[in-house]
Amino acid sequence: MAYHKRIKVIYIDDEEHVWCSHEKDYVLYSEFETNDYGEYKQFCMKCSNEIYDSRNMNYSKGAQDRNQYVEEQAKIMLSNLGYDPNSEYTIHEQFLIKHKLL
Secondary structure, X not given: OOOXXXXXXXXXXXXXXXXXXXXXXXXEHHHOOEOOOOOXXXXXXXXXXXXXXXXXXXXXXXXXXXXXXXXXXXXXXXXXXXXOOOOOOOHHHHHHHHOOOO
């Protein structure tokens, strides 16, 4: 299967238009930001904002689930190592007692 490279910049009525990979269409160049090398970015500013906002919503929603998962895994790991996460003693105190460092 051959790869067909898309032309990034075209001119329509003497105005520069740039390909937006999200919209799958050419957008006026003024809707794009450039990178440090002066090249147009992959998405127009509108699409970049939409993508950024949707990712942040997913991350913030998933952050609680992720934190809860990490906490549960930490408790399992500590239990496997012989510590009681629900003890009245902290894990540090349990470590000191276990290794007779008190």
